[in-house]
Amino acid sequence: MKHLGRLAALAGLVASLWLVLHDNPGSVLGLMRAAGAGLVLAGLVHVLPMLANARDWQTLIRGANRPSLAGMLQLVWIRESVNSMLPVARIGGEVVAFRLMRRRGLRGSTAAASLVGDMQLTLISQLMFTMVGIGFLFAHAESGTLRIAGDLAWGIVVLTPLLVLFSLVQHASPFERLTRMLNHATSGKLAALVGQSAQIDQAIKLIWRRRGVVLRYLFFWQPVQCIATALEIWVALYFLGVHVSFVEAVVIESLIQAVSSAAFFVPGGLGVQEGGFVLIGGALGLDPATCLALAGARRIRDLLIFVPGLFAWQLAESSGKSHAHLVGAFSSTGTPAASGASDAEKS
8 A cells, every 4th residue: 555656656657648648649748838838827827726715615724823814825835736746645735634634723623624625615616516527428428429428427427426425424423433442342442533533523514504605615615716727727728829728727727626636546647637638628629639738738747836835845844843832842841832922033
């Protein structure tokens, strides 16, 4: 299991290279070269959906220690970077974000509940947008497109019960139940965690009881995020010399998101994402070379946004350790950290 992510990444890389080599790599590279700096611009557009995600995630958090919008944007940036670039099965970013939120003074139950709630609501919104994309394919279908849309629809039918179960499971207090089972199996060694798990379950329930927040998340902030991400697709295609409607760009993005989510165990969706672009783009009349060039534009975005995000993560971790050492130094002298801060302000 330890090497599964690396093997998946290697297999995905081989699949990506095969797709490019199979479809005249000169054409793909020629399209990307002609687009030039336009693909860099398309990659930088990703800041907009990250900003929307930062805001919708922020609305799930209550309390005086709620991070600012800039702080939430940093957390989104780091979380996406870890999930996209490292073999962590799309969950490592949440673990890193939890650590950073705790270091910023957020209660553990509040931080964990916001992460779980964000994942639940994102999955529901992705399901809705995927259904819209499939509906568009059916409405504008030729014979080949109907087959593709039908396959995607069956995939949604299979996954829907699982997604609904995941979104509603908070009513069964899953964290407390699981911790109680583990505590029983370890003869009471995890007793201290039972109460914490119950707090997480309660915090998740409180998020879902704030119906106005949930509805705005699903029907305003998530659509804004999807539209902003589709803008990346539209801008990239424009500079690749292909003019599609913005609705078609939204359809491509919604279905690519579904494909990438299904292949969560493949780091960066290597190979899967490229194949998805060829399949979905082909259904909308795009030639394979353009689809692969579009997938290449997405990889340029990863290099521009997510590689620096990994460095930002390391900086955040190191600054958190430095802060902990500073607090420890004040404490070891018998002077409360708060008093030290007050003295510094007076001076």
